Amino acid sequence: MDADRLARMDALLDRQDILDCLTRFSRGMDRFDRDAFLSAFHSDATIAAGSFVGGPVDLYDWASAMHEAGQVATHHNLLNVTYDIDGDTAHTETYYLFVGRNRDDSNWIAGGRYIDRLERQDGAWKIALRTNVIEWSGTAPTMPIPFADVEDIHGNGAPSRSTEDPSYQRPLVNRRKKHTP
Template sequence: MALTSHQEQQLQILLEKQAIQELIHAYCNAADRRDQDKMRSLYHPDAIDDHGGFFQGLAMEFIDRLPDIQAPMEILHHNVTTVNIKLDGDYAEGEVYVLAFHKVKTDGEPFDLLIGGRYFDKYEKRDGVWKFSHRAVVADWVNVHNPSIVDLNSPIVEGSRLGKAGTDDPSYEFFSLLRRGQR
């Protein structure tokens, strides 16, 4: 059975949106694993990133500063929920809801920061690949626990793999296809 032209068009839209969804998820993984090579591959060279008080400017400069921005973060955990994407040829826009958990070390006790927010994204498909051309972060609500309530020494997780920032994360030993630095 051959597809109608309408079905082919709908299938193409679905494929384009899936590619953008994979880009969005790759961003979360790159941020949480502190994989700057992977993060760089997600943005066009002239892309803009607006992370409010942390940074506003060229995304590549933001990525250069990420090690310092992320240094006090003992845990980063980005979770994407609702994703709304609209396509117009090789340009698209997305409003992406995110829950971003941070355990932040300080000179005293660490504290937890849970942000409910959204990414306002602009994407462009260049040379057949969707990447961010502009990302702006919006905070809708914030929940702070000071001191932190995270307890990775609890007996309930004893013997479990524990996530870590960078190359010490157990995912790098476990996976052969999901590699560091790759989309």
């Protein structure tokens, strides 16, 4: 294989490892999975998010308490990602869409960008510095959650902000009865 192709493959692997890191942050926050969340950051990282500025452990404690008090569910959706990789340092800009189902049954939505500096240490990409640029926020009309009245809707597991969520089940199996409405 020629050198240019190998270099491109290395770049793709770096991009994928960085995207996996960014995804661990979102999943960790939404599932209240502290280990997954913290695995996205170097232990001495600095994060500026809303009124918070500090390290990853304190961020997790602050953000999980805030989301637990305010919402019954959250989705930190990652959208477009741009990468600027130079050796063992990368800068990314990740557009996001946050959606939260508030405890009063209203829906909060916000959009912005995570701007990160990541560093590869011991072969692993992790966030060293993050700033959160919030660009808009609002509420969406509330509607009933679809199919909530289906008898076995949670037969494969109920959504959970913990490792009890169906996404952690291994192997994933179907426990619901076959049904065509």
